[in-house]
Amino acid sequence: MTEMAIGGPLEGEKRAASGIHTSEAAKLRLKSRYSAERRFKLYGIAAIVFALAALATLLFTILGNGVTAFQQTFVRIPISFEAEAIDTSGKRDIDELRRGDYAALIRSSLSKQFPDVTDRLGQRQLFGMFSAGAPDQLRDMVLAEPGVIGQTRDVWLYASSDVDMLNKGFIDRKTPEQSRRLSDRQISWVDTLASSKAIEKRFNARFFTGGDSREPELVGVWGAVVGSFFTLMVCLSLSLPLGIMAAIYLEEFAPKNRFTEIIEVNINNLAAVPSIVYGLLGLAVFIGFFGFPRSAPMVGGLVLALMSLPVMIIASRASIRAVPPSIREAALGLGASKVQTVLHHVLPLAMPGILTGTIIAMAHALGETAPLLMIGMVAFLVDIPSGPLQAATVLPVQVFMWADSAERGFVEKTSAGIMVLLVFLLAMNALAIFLRKKFERRW
Amino acid sequence: MNGNGNGAHGVGVNFPLKMTNRKVNVFYGEKHALKGVDLDVRANHVTALIGPSGCGKSTFLRCLNRMNDTIASCRVTGEIVLDGQDIYAKEIDVVQIRARVGMVFQKPNPFPKSIYENVAYGPRIHGLARGKPELDEIVSHSLKQAGLWNEVNDRLDEQGTGLSGGQQQRLCIARAIAVQPEVILMDEPCSALDPIATAKIEELIDELRKHYTIVIVTHSMQQAARVSQRTAFFHLGNLVEEGDTQTIFTNPKDERTQGYITGRFG
Ligand SMILES: Nc1ncnc2c1ncn2[C@@H]1O[C@H](COP(=O)(O)OP(=O)(O)OP(=O)(O)O)[C@@H](O)[C@H]1O
Ligand SMILES: [Mg+2]
Numbered sequence: 001m002t003e004m005a006i007g008g009p010l011e012g013e014k015r016a017a018s019g020i021h022t023s024e025a026a027k028l029r030l031k032s033r034y035s036a037e038r039r040f041k042l043y044g045i046a047a048i049v050f051a052l053a054a055l056a057t058l059l060f061t062i063l064g065n066g067v068t069a070f071q072q073t074f075v076r077i078p079i080s081f082e083a084e085a086i087d088t089s090g091k092r093d094i095d096e097l098r099r100g101d102y103a104a105l106i107r108s109s110l111s112k113q114f115p116d117v118t119d120r121l122g123q124r125q126l127f128g129m130f131s132a133g134a135p136d137q138l139r140d141m142v143l144a145e146p147g148v149i150g151q152t153r154d155v156w157l158y159a160s161s162d163v164d165m166l167n168k169g170f171i172d173r174k175t176p177e178q179s180r181r182l183s184d185r186q187i188s189w190v191d192t193l194a195s196s197k198a199i200e201k202r203f204n205a206r207f208f209t210g211g212d213s214r215e216p217e218l219v220g221v222w223g224a225v226v227g228s229f230f231t232l233m234v235c236l237s238l239s240l241p242l243g244i245m246a247a248i249y250l251e252e253f254a255p256k257n258r259f260t261e262i263i264e265v266n267i268n269n270l271a272a273v274p275s276i277v278y279g280l281l282g283l284a285v286f287i288g289f290f291g292f293p294r295s296a297p298m299v300g301g302l303v304l305a306l307m308s309l310p311v312m313i314i315a316s317r318a319s320i321r322a323v324p325p326s327i328r329e330a331a332l333g334l335g336a337s338k339v340q341t342v343l344h345h346v347l348p349l350a351m352p353g354i355l356t357g358t359i360i361a362m363a364h365a366l367g368e369t370a371p372l373l374m375i376g377m378v379a380f381l382v383d384i385p386s387g388p389l390q391a392a393t394v395l396p397v398q399v400f401m402w403a404d405s406a407e408r409g410f411v412e413k414t415s416a417g418i419m420v421l422l423v424f425l426l427a428m429n430a431l432a433i434f435l436r437k438k439f440e441r442r443w
Numbered sequence: 444m445n446g447n448g449n450g451a452h453g454v455g456v457n458f459p460l461k462m463t464n465r466k467v468n469v470f471y472g473e474k475h476a477l478k479g480v481d482l483d484v485r486a487n488h489v490t491a492l493i494g495p496s497g498c499g500k501s502t503f504l505r506c507l508n509r510m511n512d513t514i515a516s517c518r519v520t521g522e523i524v525l526d527g528q529d530i531y532a533k534e535i536d537v538v539q540i541r542a543r544v545g546m547v548f549q550k551p552n553p554f555p556k557s558i559y560e561n562v563a564y565g566p567r568i569h570g571l572a573r574g575k576p577e578l579d580e581i582v583s584h585s586l587k588q589a590g591l592w593n594e595v596n597d598r599l600d601e602q603g604t605g606l607s608g609g610q611q612q613r614l615c616i617a618r619a620i621a622v623q624p625e626v627i628l629m630d631e632p633c634s635a636l637d638p639i640a641t642a643k644i645e646e647l648i649d650e651l652r653k654h655y656t657i658v659i660v661t662h663s664m665q666q667a668a669r670v671s672q673r674t675a676f677f678h679l680g681n682l683v684e685e686g687d688t689q690t691i692f693t694n695p696k697d698e699r700t701q702g703y704i705t706g707r708f709g
Contacts, residue, residue, distance in 0.1 A: 256515055326552035330615070332513060334565040334622055335542035344564070345554060 062422075066415025072204035072217060073159040073167040075130065075193060077109050079138065080152035092146050100142070102135035103127070106157070114189065125186050131158035133218045159199070161216045161409035163190055167201060170408060181408075207416065211382045212398065216409025219402070221420050223384045227297055227377070227392030228366060228424075234301020234388055235308065235365050240358055242305075243312030244347075247354075250313070251320045252342050271310035278307045279374025287375060294376040295391035303371050308361040315357025319350040352439030359432040363425050369396040395421045461486040461626060461656040462507060467521035469502050469511065476502050479521070480682040482675055484626070489648060489657045491667035491688065494677035495703065500660045501549075503677070504628050507658065508544035509537050525626070542569055545624035549631040551611035553603035553618070558595050561603040561614055562586060565622035581621055589617035590647050609640025616647065620655075627651065629659040633666065645670050664704055668692055676700045 020026060083090060085108075086100030110126050111117070117126055134157040141155070142148060162181045165171050167190070177184050193199040210220025246267075254260040282303035286292045292299045323346050331341040372378070377393050378401065385392035393401070399417040402410045462484040469477035477499045484490050484507075492500040502511070509530060511517045523530050530540045542565075553561050562582045565571075572578035582599070586592040591613040595606070603614050612632055619627055629648070633641040648657060648670045661667050667674055668688060675685040676699070684697045695701045 324552075326548065326550060327554065329510065329513070329546075329548060330552045330554060330618075331564075333508065333510060333541060333546035333548070334568070334618065335538050335540075336564075336568050337538050340568055344568075349555065 062415045062418050064415075066412055066417075066419050068168050069207060069412035069416030070204055071168075071201040072206070073164040074156040074200055074202050075159045075163070076154055076156050076198040076200070077106070077113060078152055079105050079109050079155045081105065081138075081142065081149045082108070083149055086142060087149055092149070094143070097142055097146065098139065100139065102138040102142075105138055106130060106134060122185065125183055126189065129160055129163050129186060129189065131160050131217050132215050133213075134158050156200070156202070158217055161407060162186075163199075164217050165408050166190060167199065168412075207413075211384050212380060212393070212401070213382060214380075216405070216407050216413055219410075219413050221395065221398060221417055223381060224393050224395045224398035224417075225420070226384050227300075228394040230297035230385065230388040230392060231300040231304060231372075231377075231394055232362055232366060234298055235304040236358070236362060238302065238305040239309050239312050239361070243309055243316050243358070244354060246309075246313045247316030247320055248342055248347070251317050252338065252346065267310050267313055271314060274370075275307055275368055276370040276374060278303050279371030281306065282371060282375050293389060293391070295379045295381075295393070297377075297385065297388040297390075297392050297394075299375050300372050300377050300392075300394065301388065303375060304365040304368060307368065307371065308365050311361045311364070312358060315361065316350070316354045319353025319357065320346060322353060323349045352435055356432045356436050359428050359435070363428040363432075366394075366424060366428070367396055367421065369394075369400055372397055373400075395424070458485040458488070460484065461526065463522075463524045464506075465522040465524075467503065467506060467519070467523060469499070469506060469520075470518045471514070472516040476680055477506075478680045480677075482682055482685055484656060484658055485673060486656050487652055487654075488673055489652055489659060489671040490673040490675065491671035492658065492660045492675050492677060493662070493664070493667050493703070494683075496662075498677040499680045500677050501630050504546075504630055504658060504660055507626070507628055508541050508546055510541075510546065512537060542622050543624055544626040544628060545619035545622055547612070547615050547619050547627065547629040547632050549634055551608060551615050551635065553606070553611050553614050555602065555604050557600045558586075558603045558606070558614060559599040562617050562621045565618060569622060571623065585617040585621040586614075588620050588647075588651070589613045590643060590650075591617055607640075609636045609643065612636060612640070612644060613647070616644070616651075620651070624655065626656045626658065629657065631660050631662060634662065641666070664692070676703065678703070 082105065085104040086097060086102065087093075089096060107123070107127055111123070114126060117123060137157055138155065159167070162171070163186075166182055166187065171180065171182060173187060182190075190199060206218065207220050209222050210218065211223030213219045250260065250264065254263075282299055286299045286302050287294055292302075327345050327349065328341055331345050332338075336344065372394055378397050379391055379393060380401070381391055381393055395417065399414055399421060402414040402417055460483050464480060464482045464484075467477055467480040467482075468475070480499075480503060482490075482503075492503065494500055505511045506519055506523055507530075511519055519531060525540070525543065528535065530544075554564065556564075559582055562585050563578055566578060566581050572581055583592060583596070586595065591610060594610060595601075595614075603611065606614060612635070616627075616629075616632070633644055636644065645666065648659065651657060659667075659671065671688045673686070674688040674691040676683045676691065676695075676697070678699050684691065684695060684700045691700065692704060695704065701707075
């Protein structure tokens with residue numbers, strides 16, 4: 001030990017004595033070191049600013065495009081619920097009421113309001129200002145309250161997507177008529193209605209409660225939300241227990257040999273497999289071999305479970321490994337068996353970490369699109385699914401389908417759908433952060 | 444430095460042996476960590492294991508309750524007999540061995556649970572208490588024996604990890620006692636403690652000797668001299684010398700022992 005100190009001073013040591021750290025050259029070296037540090041800091045800040053700017057642009061675009069989707073244009077017209085059109089027998093028979101010609105009610109109201117429009121084209125354009133869902137709106141009114149038959153009421157009806165777009169300022173009045181979706185006459189009618197305050201933007205509740213539709217003004221995300229919910233539930237109830245079990249076995253029980261090493265490497269590999277491959281696997285195995293129905297959240301959940309399993313195993317193993325070995329020794333030293341040690345001490349301490357990993361894996365699964373396209377969850381569905389075996393679609397696929405549609409009205413719905421998806425993702429991530437903060441442990 | 448083993452043990456008197464160890468060899472993979480150790484542990488005595496760092500004291504201690512089983516690369520040969528029973532025999536249940544031979548670790552390691560739960564855990568998994576009152580009784584008795592009761596009796600539901608280091612170590616001792624073991628192994632139980640806490644634990648060890656057989660690893664010659672009746676000196680995996688504490692400290696036979704206890708090498 002002491003030999004090291006013996007022997008002459010190093011070259012540097014000799015120079016240090018002559019002011020090696022106070023000379024001019026030393027000052028210059030120090031200065032260049034500081035400027036290098038400053039430069040490095042600047043690069044870091046620039047990178048962060050760039051990332052934030054990109055994120056802000058993205059959010060701003062989505063918000064700017066999508067906010068309008070939460071409102072919908074309605075047109076108010078007086079409707080007289082004449083029995084001739086909807087209840088010819090006069091028996092108030094539900095089936096008959098259902099089959100009634102509600103479009104005729106709208107047409108007759110319009111011809112009273114715009115008596116000077118007598119040509120066929122004009123009448124068609126006039127009626128075209130209303131959504132294809134407007135007659136259904138009247139039907140629902142009558143079914144809910146048969147008493148309205150014979151009365152006349154002011155009703156706010158869904159405007160067609162084109163009128164909606166005009167009202168929201170997305171249709172340029174200056175474009176020549178033939179390349180515009182609304183004719184000059186229709187625009188003048190809209191203005192007439194607007195001047196009498198019979199046209200109005202209102203909160204679009206249907207967007208949050210309805211299913212998909214061919215008409216952009218009638219679409220809703222609820223069907224996709226429910227589909228996503230079922231899919232995630234199937235995924236979670238499979239991947240959580242399997243992931244924890246596998247992680248416990250590999251971390252606590254598995255002997256360290258060639259075989260478990262191969263398994264470990266392959267779990268890491270599986271986590272990196274492109275998700276579409278899982279879709280193909282699901283198509284071949286669950287639908288082709290086991291004969292599960294296509295488009296069902298059941299199959300989607302199974303596929304997503306396979307996909308998130310490796311990630312969950314890796315996350316669970318990491319948090320199990322983070323439990324200090326002294327806790328295991330304490331339990332084993334008291335005569336607890338291996339299983340007791342794991343169940344009573346290791347697992348409860350690892351649980352917050354496991355849950356955080358699980359939520360993040362689920363958030364991933366929620367945003368997954370490709371594998372679900374493979375198993376046919378891309379179907380057009382108006383009805384809200386009522387179980388995991390019924391055909392359904394999920395939020396990101398719904399967004400994908402809307403983005404694929406040509407009509408102008410779908411642009412805002414696409415962005416609004418993305419917003420709904422983002423809200424769910426943010427909520428899940430916030431929950432994960434909350435859990436982590438709440439159960440953070442100090443040993 | 445003169446030790447004074449406390450307790451009477453004249454030469455030639457036969458003491459009941461709690462554990463007898465013959466030709467104990469331990470390998471960590473290729474590394475031969477313990478080389479043919481023969482050491483007897485007398486009942487109701489404190490046996491101190493001393494020796495330079497890395498000589499295999501902890502390794503030997505961990506053989507006595509088979510804690511070495513948890514290390515994958517570790518292999519133990521030889522005979523380790525507890526009350527006439529080889530604890531490494533095939534038919535022996537390791538859970539039962541660890542209930543009979545408790546352990547207190549170098550670093551206090553209470554469970555991140557309440558003080559009560561810490562002590563109650565052992566009796567609970569071994570089914571030692573019928574009903575809550577009996578369990579309460581075991582918990583308070585163990586805490587009293589560990590000399591911690593007066594400090595914590597009004598806050599049993601507080602986290603065990605919130606206690607001071609010395610209190611945590613006594614909690615760990617209470618936790619070990621609560622299982623009602625026959626032998627208690629202690630691996631440098633005072634290395635993280637201040638002199639006052641150390642003194643408390645040493646007192647406690649002397650007290651516990653009435654009911655338990657104790658094997659303790661320590662780096663402090665004074666501590667070995669104060670608390671133990673028997674001392675074993677290890678060096679490079681060998682048991683160099685073993686005997687009455689007083690004899691070892693005043694009249695060691697081997698010059699390595701002599702060197703170590705007088706501080707000439709370490
Ligand atoms: N888990 C292990 N794997 C491999 N080698 C080990 C392991 N534990 C201990 N050893 C080796 O066995 C030898 C004895 O170690 P041990 O921990 O018993 O020493 P010790 O006498 O307790 O030392 P200290 O006083 O520093 O605690 C050492 O050389 C050590 O490197
Ligand atoms: Mg040690």
